[in-house]
Amino acid sequence: MSYIAKPKVAHPKMPRNKLGLTARDYEGVVSTLCAGCGHDSVTAAIVEAVFELDIEPHMLAKMSGIGCSSKTPAYFVSGAHGFNSVHGRMPSVTTGANAANRDLMYIGVSGDGDSLSIGAGQFMHAIRRNLNMCYIIENNGVYGLTKGQFSASADIGSKPKKGEPNQQEPIDPVSTAIALGATYIARSFSGDREHLVPLIQGALRHDGFALVDVISPCVTFNDHVGSTKSYAHTREFYHRVVDADFVPPAEEIKVKYAQGEAMPVELHDGSKIVLRKIEEQYDPTSRATAFQYLRDRFNQGEITTGLLYIDESRKEMHEIMGNTQTPLCQLPLDSLHPGSGELKKILDQYR
Amino acid sequence: MATINDVVVKIGTVNGTGSASANGLLMKSIFRMGVPVVGKNYFPSNIQGLPTWYEIRVTGHGYQSRSDRVDIMVAMNAQTYARDLAEVSPGGWLIYDSTWPRHKQLSRDDVTVLGVPLSRMCNESFDGARARILMKNIAYVGVVAALLEIDLDIITTLLEETFAAKTHLIDSNMKAIRLGYDYAQENFVCPLPKKVAAMDGTKDHVVIDGNTATGLGCMYAGATVGAWYPITPSTSVMDAFRNFCSRYRVDPDTGEKTFCVIQAEDELAAIGMVLGAAWMGARSFTPTSGPGISLMSEFIGFAYYAEIPAVIINVQRTGPSTGMPTRTQQADIMSCAYASHGDTKHVLLFPADPNECFTMAQSAFDYAERLQTPVIMMSDLDIGMNDWMVPDLEFDESKIPDRGKVLTSEQLDEMEKFHRYLDVDGDGIPYRSLPGVNQKGSYFTRGSGHTRYGGYTEDSAAYQDVVDRLLVKWETARQILPPAEIEYSKFNKAGLLTIGSGHGACREARDRLTEQKINLNYCRVRAFPFGDDVREFIEQHDVVYIVEQNRDAQLRSMFMIDIDANPTKLVSLLHYDGMPLNAGFVVDGVLEEIAKGRAA
Numbered sequence: 001m002s003y004i005a006k007p008k009v010a011h012p013k014m015p016r017n018k019l020g021l022t023a024r025d026y027e028g029v030v031s032t033l034c035a036g037c038g039h040d041s042v043t044a045a046i047v048e049a050v051f052e053l054d055i056e057p058h059m060l061a062k063m064s065g066i067g068c069s070s071k072t073p074a075y076f077v078s079g080a081h082g083f084n085s086v087h088g089r090m091p092s093v094t095t096g097a098n099a100a101n102r103d104l105m106y107i108g109v110s111g112d113g114d115s116l117s118i119g120a121g122q123f124m125h126a127i128r129r130n131l132n133m134c135y136i137i138e139n140n141g142v143y144g145l146t147k148g149q150f151s152a153s154a155d156i157g158s159k160p161k162k163g164e165p166n167q168q169e170p171i172d173p174v175s176t177a178i179a180l181g182a183t184y185i186a187r188s189f190s191g192d193r194e195h196l197v198p199l200i201q202g203a204l205r206h207d208g209f210a211l212v213d214v215i216s217p218c219v220t221f222n223d224h225v226g227s228t229k230s231y232a233h234t235r236e237f238y239h240r241v242v243d244a245d246f247v248p249p250a251e252e253i254k255v256k257y258a259q260g261e262a263m264p265v266e267l268h269d270g271s272k273i274v275l276r277k278i279e280e281q282y283d284p285t286s287r288a289t290a291f292q293y294l295r296d297r298f299n300q301g302e303i304t305t306g307l308l309y310i311d312e313s314r315k316e317m318h319e320i321m322g323n324t325q326t327p328l329c330q331l332p333l334d335s336l337h338p339g340s341g342e343l344k345k346i347l348d349q350y351r
Numbered sequence: 352m353a354t355i356n357d358v359v360v361k362i363g364t365v366n367g368t369g370s371a372s373a374n375g376l377l378m379k380s381i382f383r384m385g386v387p388v389v390g391k392n393y394f395p396s397n398i399q400g401l402p403t404w405y406e407i408r409v410t411g412h413g414y415q416s417r418s419d420r421v422d423i424m425v426a427m428n429a430q431t432y433a434r435d436l437a438e439v440s441p442g443g444w445l446i447y448d449s450t451w452p453r454h455k456q457l458s459r460d461d462v463t464v465l466g467v468p469l470s471r472m473c474n475e476s477f478d479g480a481r482a483r484i485l486m487k488n489i490a491y492v493g494v495v496a497a498l499l500e501i502d503l504d505i506i507t508t509l510l511e512e513t514f515a516a517k518t519h520l521i522d523s524n525m526k527a528i529r530l531g532y533d534y535a536q537e538n539f540v541c542p543l544p545k546k547v548a549a550m551d552g553t554k555d556h557v558v559i560d561g562n563t564a565t566g567l568g569c570m571y572a573g574a575t576v577g578a579w580y581p582i583t584p585s586t587s588v589m590d591a592f593r594n595f596c597s598r599y600r601v602d603p604d605t606g607e608k609t610f611c612v613i614q615a616e617d618e619l620a621a622i623g624m625v626l627g628a629a630w631m632g633a634r635s636f637t638p639t640s641g642p643g644i645s646l647m648s649e650f651i652g653f654a655y656y657a658e659i660p661a662v663i664i665n666v667q668r669t670g671p672s673t674g675m676p677t678r679t680q681q682a683d684i685m686s687c688a689y690a691s692h693g694d695t696k697h698v699l700l701f702p703a704d705p706n707e708c709f710t711m712a713q714s715a716f717d718y719a720e721r722l723q724t725p726v727i728m729m730s731d732l733d734i735g736m737n738d739w740m741v742p743d744l745e746f747d748e749s750k751i752p753d754r755g756k757v758l759t760s761e762q763l764d765e766m767e768k769f770h771r772y773l774d775v776d777g778d779g780i781p782y783r784s785l786p787g788v789n790q791k792g793s794y795f796t797r798g799s800g801h802t803r804y805g806g807y808t809e810d811s812a813a814y815q816d817v818v819d820r821l822l823v824k825w826e827t828a829r830q831i832l833p834p835a836e837i838e839y840s841k842f843n844k845a846g847l848l849t850i851g852s853g854h855g856a857c858r859e860a861r862d863r864l865t866e867q868k869i870n871l872n873y874c875r876v877r878a879f880p881f882g883d884d885v886r887e888f889i890e891q892h893d894v895v896y897i898v899e900q901n902r903d904a905q906l907r908s909m910f911m912i913d914i915d916a917n918p919t920k921l922v923s924l925l926h927y928d929g930m931p932l933n934a935g936f937v938v939d940g941v942l943e944e945i946a947k948g949r950a951a
Contacts, residue, residue, distance in 0.1 A: 056790075057790045057793070058786070058787060058788065058789055058790035058792075058793060059787060061631075061786050061787075062795075073795070074795050074807075078793060079790030079793050080786070080790070080793055081630075081784075081785075081786035081787075081792075081793050081794065081795075081796070082793075082794070082795040082796060082797075083627070083630060083795075083796045084795060084796065084797040084798070084799065085623065085626075085650075085653065085798070086623075086649050086650060086653050086798060089619060089620070089623045089650065091620075091623075092578075092615065092619070092620035092621075092622075092623025092624050092627065093623045093624070093626055093627035093630075094627060095578075095613065095620070095623070095624050095627060096576060096578060096613075096623060096624030096625055096626060096627025096628035096629075096630075096631070096635060097627035097628060097630060097631045097786070098627070099576045099578075099611045099613060099624065099627070099628055099633075100575065100576050100611075100627070100628035100629075100631035100632065100633035100635065101631045101632070101633070101786070101787055103787060104631075104786060104787050121616055121617065121620075122616065122619075122620055122623070124616075125615075125616040125620065129613075318611075321608065321611060322606060322607060322608055323607065323608050323609075323611055324602065324605075324607040324608060324609050325607070326609075327631075327787075328575035328576060328609065328610070328611060328628075328633050329575070329628070329631045329632040329633035329785070330632075331573075331575060331609055333572070333573030333634070333752050333754075334573075334748075335609075336570070336573040336574075336575065336600065336609060336610075337570060337571040337572075337573065337599070337746070338599045339746070339748060340745070340746045340747070340748050342599070343571075343744060343745075343746050344743075346567070346595075347557050347559075347743055347744060350557035350558055350559045350563075351382070351383070351553075351556075351557055351558070
């Protein structure tokens with residue numbers, strides 16, 4: 001794999017965001033993934049999402065583990081620091097980074113191997129802490145870099161290119177996240193950018209742990225007939241229950257929705273995520289009914305997508321801990337100890 | 352033989368019965384009399400019901416290690432009575448609870464047995480099973496106080512300080528102490544020939560354990576993120592850090608904290624959090640022990656290669672595997688020095704006592720940030736969990752912490768282009784940029800092959816360029832790390848060398864050997880990689896006795912690997928039974944080697 005910088009020339013008429021930047025300013029180096037890889041579509045959706053959110057590039061931190069998915073932070077927002085950590089450990093590094101600097105926006109890109117096998121523990125504990133981050137799983141059911149072994153998200157009966165179909169129960173990140181109490185849970189499809197972009201935007205603005213599980217087919221190892229994570233299968237069994245529109249703060253909701261159909265949820269920074277129910281009986285604010293609905297649909301072989309659960313009332317990690325608003329990494333060291341005089345008083349307790 | 356301020360008292364009890372407070376009271380009261388004292392706790396990996404011992408060595412000389420004899424045994428645990436009796440040095444004393452008869456066969460002609468009906472006295476004076484057990488253990492403090500002539504007023508003062516908030520406990524504790532004290536006065540010849548007498552040997556000293564001092568050091572260093580997974584014997588480092596921070600790092604008006612302690616799901620996550628926070632520019636650390644180091648190894652290698660500062664405190668315990676979690680060793684030095692796959696090596700610091708834990712915990716952050724690499728402070732259970740009498744900890748406010756080569760936003764603006772791994776200064780240390788500062792400083796931190804500019808590579812020359820530059824940095828580390836403590840005379844041809852908690856025993860052993868006309872030079876190594884001073888010390892001697900607390904002579908091997916030391920002159924004295932080192936072991940080892948024909 002080589003490292004190719006993209007030329008940064010923008011057409012003068014390209015749209016600019018509030019910072020005066022174009023979408024080109026949010027790109028990274030050229031992707032080295034296979035042509036047609038779902039992950040590249042997710043990368044494009046991330047670029048669009050952060051461009052539209054007017055995020056200053058250096059105020060974003062891009063975190064990842066190991067695998068095809070984890071390479072992708074190099075392919076977006078080159079003006080942001082990236083941390084390509086070790087396999088399955090992106091959540092812990094993000095936890096530490098966020099602990100040190102709560103002012104940045106954290107986007108973690110992981111895969112089904114990275115999050116549901118080797119890193120399952122860290123994935124779960126980041127949820128438990130309600131770590132303020134957008135956690136994207138580029139979910140394709142296989143290990144790409146090691147050439148096509150099943151991952152933990154492979155469905156029962158899904159066929160590999162060679163060998164026997166999978167017989168083990170899959171781990172579904174969405175129902176796992178609901179069970180663990182994640183506060184923003186969405187699922188989408190890399191082939192549906194219009195649906196995906198606002199879900200990423202809501203996830204970035206959500207104050208707490210936001211999971212976006214994206215079915216992102218592996219064109220090389222898992223896009224054949226008999227695979228349940230192929231483009232064709234996903235398109236056929238893809239079931240949108242709740243769509244979402246992201247509305248920045250102070251911008252009026254322009255689109256009118258029929259009553260009962262639209263449900264605006266205000267995020268902590270004043271922006272709104274407007275949910276549009278396609279499936280009337282679906283309730284994205286109830287863990288119990290959401291879980292039951294998802295499992296029922298899953299048993300019927302359907303892939304339920306949308307903003308599947310949201311809870312804006314729970315506190316994120318820093319608030320739970322009662323930490324200062326100033327990023328800890330910016331506190332001057334001499335403000336962090338009581339001095340030599342106080343040390344003498346401390347020592348008197350040890351005499 | 353009658354002595355003053357040279358006596359060893361060992362107390363055998365059952366854990367979970369309040370004996371820790373009784374033993375602490377005894378030790379502290381001797382300290383308050385101005386008499387240097389050493390306390391060692393030998394405890395089981397268990398919460399309640401198993402044998403535990405506490406050893407108090409009164410040492411007018413101010414030696415710091417445990418003794419190799421027991422003068423007075425307080426045998427409160429019938430379960431271990433036989434072995435406790437066997438351990439008493441000839442001419443010594445044994446105190447036992449005579450409420451119940453002991454077996455006739457359990458006797459020794461050369462030990463004076465003193466029976467005190469502790470249970471009976473406490474049962475008559477206190478109500479409730481729990482109170483009776485606790486008070487029985489306080490009562491033996493009174494017996495020992497009478498036998499050694501410890502000042503009762505000092506004990507009273509200590510109790511008043513301890514129970515300032517629960518005054519009713521002062522009276523009951525004092526009552527129990529008087530029961531023991533008066534019984535001893537009435538029934539035995541007090542004091543014993545070996546006794547304690549007030550002196551002026553503890554001025555400007557404190558009694559503190561290494562983990563507390565380490566936690567305090569981390570607070571004074573300005574650490575803001577501490578991530579950890581509980582593991583014996585390191586747990587009290589984070590307890591101390593959190594306690595001190597709760598006192599000094601909480602805004603009195605808003606209640607907001609300027610510290611973040613995260614109990615991780617495991618050690619893999621703990622070190623990941625430390626790296627994330629350090630990458631962001633915070634001072635972050637994790638305390639752990641051997642099994643934790645094994646789990647952290649992948650990330651330690653990452654930090655070495657991606658050049659991220661990290662402070663790891665390894666309070667070593669007895670390995671391999673789970674080993675003996677409540678016993679001490681120095682058996683992780685090799686695995687820490689070379690933790691992780693591939694070519695990696697890491698900076699180690701070796702504190703000798705709690706005082707040095709305090710200063711080294713602070714300098715560990717300076718070295719980590721200066722060198723942009725993990726720094727592992729190699730404490731151990733003996734230093735970390737035992738009470739040591741050490742000189743007052745000192746904090747120099749005029750000393751400016753070293754934050755290393757971190758570019759400001761202005762500096763980045765002035766640069767044409769920022770390259771993360773370029774050796775601009777020739778010292779092997781590149782400049783780093785922090786996230787959230789300036790997008791000109793952005794780069795992709797990775798553990799995969801990278802060029803000096805920070806980009807991904809699979810090119811042999813570009814890869815090798817970076818790992819070779821890391822060796823330049825290694826040599827810079829060698830120059831700036833703390834020098835060894837060396838005592839040298841050109842008349843001596845043999846040297847004694849140790850690290851960490853071996854210091855106290857080696858210092859005492861040198862004194863004892865000098866009495867036998869065997870003079871050894873001394874070198875206490877304080878850091879890895881080894882400095883030129885250590886190399887010279889080895890070169891200057893015909894033989895160097897290396898005292899270390901592991902089976903495989905790990906330190907000796909590291910001299911051969913790191914500074915190409917001549918192995919024929921490196922003689923190992925290896926102590927690895929899990930107990931703290933004592934001077935007798937060193938003396939005997941040296942004498943044995945001399946008898947075998949080694950020069951001294």
